[in-house]
Amino acid sequence: MRTLQRWDKALQKGSLVDQRKSAAQLRTRDNKLSAEERQKVLNICNQSEYRSLPPSQIAPILADQGIYIASKSSFYRILREAG
Template identity: 60%
Template sequence: MISTADRQDAAQLIDEARAEGARLQAACAELGIGTNTYRRWVRGDQDRRPQAVRPVPRHALSPEERQQVLEICHRPEFASLPPGQIVPRLLDDEGRYVASESSYYRILRAHGEQHQRGRARAPRPQGDPQRHRVTRPNACWSWDVVRHEALWKRAVMKEHCRWSVAAGR
């Protein structure tokens, strides 16, 4: 959001440009704002975006439907499953569709239940891969299978060439 002082400065710059003969649209485009925004700033309208009253969408779930989603997620057969598995199973087994998968996630997150579910232990971060520190010769051996196969094929090819030359082919 732009502060009131910055808005007033921008409006003053546009007014000065217009006094010099610039068109409103070109002056607003130079500052990266629309002409309607400039007019609203000059009128002195307050920026009410944070306090704006937004209507509830017509297709939003009712409180009863939200509670029904929570009850479904708390049922023993669904208690350890993510919504991505609950919705299809509910539709296949009972022929019921209560809400979309994303709505299930949204409702669980709103109620603080979007976390590891069920009796399985939560996954833990493994951290960085283990590093090997070699302190003496022949202390650490590794095997590079791809390189080994390439060397083996080259050795076989050399052997084949020697055999071909020796045989006169």
């Protein structure tokens, strides 16, 4: 009960901050795709030769041509986020 009272008091003051050690570490992924790479994926998926294919077929076709931009799951994620 006392913890709840402290949190409520801190919230009213506007000083309620997460003080866990892990909270301060905002981790960014080193292998995150750049905006240019994400746009490249969208451009490729919108080309007429790939437009009707799912990412599970596009990624291997590109790999056979020696082109690697992102994984199949990244293709799916980027397309889902783009709508």
